[in-house]
Amino acid sequence: MKTTVQQIWGKTVVPFNILVLVCILYVILLFLVAFGAEKRAAKGQLGWLRSPLIYTLSLSVYCTAWTFYGAVGYAARSGLEFVTIYLGPTLVMVGWWWALRKLVRIGRAQRVTSVADLISSRYGKSNALGVIVTVMAVIGTTPYIALQLQSVTLSFAVFANERSAGGALPDLNSTALWVAAGLAVFTIVFGTRSLDANERHHGVVTAIALEAVVKLAALLAVGVFVVWGVADGPSDILARIDTSHFSQWQIKGERWFTLIFLSAAAFLTLPRMFQVLVVENVNERHLATASWAFPLYLFLISLFVVPIAVVGLSALPEGTNPDLFVLTVPLNYNAEGLATLAFLGGFSSATSMVIIAAIALSTMVSNHIVMPIWLSVRKVGATVSGDVRGVVLMSRRVSIGAILALGYLYYRFSGGGGALAAIGLVSFAGVAQVLPALLGGIFWRGATRNGAVAGLIIGFSVWAYSMFIPSFGEGALMSSAMLTDGPWGIGWLRPQALFGIQGLDPLVHAVFWSMALNTSAFVIGSLVSFPGPIERLQGAQFVNVFEHSGTARGWQGSAAEAEDLLVMAQRILGAQQAQALFQAESQGQGRDGYLPDVTADFIGKLERELTGSVGAATAHAMLGQIIGGSTVSVHDLMAVADETAQMLEYSSQLEAKSQELARTGRQLRDANEKLKELSIQKDAFLSQISHELRTPMTSIRAFSEILMDGGDAGDEYRQKYSTIIHDETIRLTRLLDDLLDLSVLENGQVTLNYSSANLNDIISSAVAATSSLDGARAISILRDGGRENLPITTDADRLRQVFINLIANATKYCDARVPELAIKARLRGGMLVVDFVDNGSGIAKRSQSVIFEKFSRLSDHAAAGGAGLGLAICREIMTNLGGQISYLPGQGGGAFRVTMPPIAPKAGAVK
């Protein structure tokens, strides 16, 4: 040790080479941890890899080297103000029920791969928006990556400086290059193993969690060392605070407020935070744990910042960089091991941020810039053979390399100067411009793509003009004249005093104007523009994610071949996974094999799977190439319609249903009435027919008994009795004949004899037959012989039977004093119509519906002959002849109408 111990400020230091060795060993450890976690995940032994603890620790990528080193520097410069950077995220986490829960649910339901994907997907899968957000994220994050590289090189330099007294100063630029290259390798190896961004990067996340523990432990160790090792406990620290240059409370209110807001906004919108918060989230419940555990982490990180700062200020010589107090204070007190631990803590903070940021940005660049270009360059695109996965993974790897190269170049050319905290805040303000579009997208259905584009572009421009470009320093990109007098001397356009409002803190000024103009443009743009169908659909899916966690369909059953889709899916998801997906769907549809029916649901599901790999806009475009454009069905739009409209729709459906029910109920009641009526009729008929049968039977029995006794009655009486018996038998036979006839007609077993006849002849013969009936009352029959002269092809005997029945009924039942029956025949609408109208009292309305039923006889009339089968037989005959018979109300008496075709249909068929 003696040879390596250097005497600088009179302290011992760690040899630089050993430091490099420790650093390399640490990196190897990280590789092993990541590798082991990937192995476990591959075996499905997730176990603690999916615990809320790992999730919470992974969120600590928020605490970068800017936190680890910069917070102390910040505190040394401006006291407690540094704490605002951690209060914002604390409030967001504590208020997880508001926004984070919804973001995570949307992220999982929609397979969101990045913050750019979320915005793009929400506003109608617009790739333009994806590109805008991606570009903003890259511009906003590159300085931040540069900052991490700078902090690692500076911390190396602290040790190297001490060494430099006796050896050559290592080239800082080459250190930064080595670090950048090493990080690129790690990120590519563990960040692009699989394509599906929804498949978590278990290796990376576990390594990040380990780094989170290292940096917290390092900072706490330095803090404990400072409070109880250097100072005499907390009271001594408080006393030292009272004597420090920031002992007086001198917080600027507007900065305090702005910084809390800004850090809260950045916490939600930073690409790396979105990656660990939403994309890498495995279970929504982890959020509940993280809601208190992560604020606790931030609390512990912040706890010793001020003590380290005050001790550093008092113990170290003037002019020492306060950003490196975490390293230089232990070194100052010869605590070599502690300084090494602190170095590893800083190294962890820097590397974890760079790794996650590179993964998040490469996903965005690859999904929103490389893939769309690749697709449009190769017009045939999605259907050609070849593995797209290779292209996507390669584009991600190249993107990772490019992003780290950009960070390195930025570090080289910005000269590594400036306070660390300043770069961090510039970056925060840049990514915070996404906030209005993000929150508007998940809480406001009226937000539109045009509004989002306007807000993002205006906010980003104002940020670049008033904050980003001036941050390079006067005279770098913006001349000092422009800063003091405005462009072309226009005073109200001065970058740090827009609209002539002076005296504001530059940070507050830039954040205020960029966010205010951004939000206004977003709101106004959304109000004046009209969202497209897919946009509306997505808007409803996002805003109401808790009501329906499905995906917007937007595809209609189309001519797409399942085979084409399978070919494409294989190339993005990989053959095995795609086939499994298709087979599962196929089985779900109850089919064998790998090719399911191409339903809208299936395409929606497939799009969701692809979205997890290549982002919403690209997946949509690729499917569009095969399916040929998407359409939104009326049903889909209805789902988006206002809840009021849905309620109206629902209530009108209910109304229609209840009307239908009422109608059915009425019909049932009518039918029931009819059944009751018929039942009564039937009972009446049964007693009637019993009576009808019994009367002849009684007389037959009585007279046959007399005949059997022989007795002394003469031949004359014997003759008379047997005649009575004979007549009664005939009456019985006729009754039974009628019943038989009806049964034959009803079963359609009747044989009809068709012939050509004249209607006049048939009516005449019917009239003649009735007039010869025994005991018939005289009824005058009015006819118009000329009009009856119509030819007809039918079964004339059967038709005459109908006419006879009608005339006989009129004869029997017409209750007029001078009974009359008018028979009117005519040809109407191709049908022969014959009306039989008498001048009696007619049939009561109540009875009209049952007179054609079997056994119906209107009991209020004196029974005469028939058993109530006549009209039922008539109806069956007419049905068989292709016509019908009906009661004709409102004719001033009983009226029946017989309608039939001039040529009976069956007769025509025979001919």
Add this chain to the structure above:
Amino acid sequence: MDAARVLPIVGGGLFLMPLIWTAGSTRQGIIYIFAIWIGLIIAAALLSRILIKEPQSENHGATDLGQDSGSV
């Protein structure tokens, strides 16, 4: 659930209290801020316990949606 919604607002209000301090020392400020902070953490921890146990009345969907992705 409503308490979970109110908590960040209360916390934000308390964190903004230093805005209206006209005189005071950093020492008081540190003690005030860190005390509020730890109080907020404890309140959030208690609430999250309740919210996890509570039957999920507002979200009908399952919480664990992410099991469906196969591996490549």
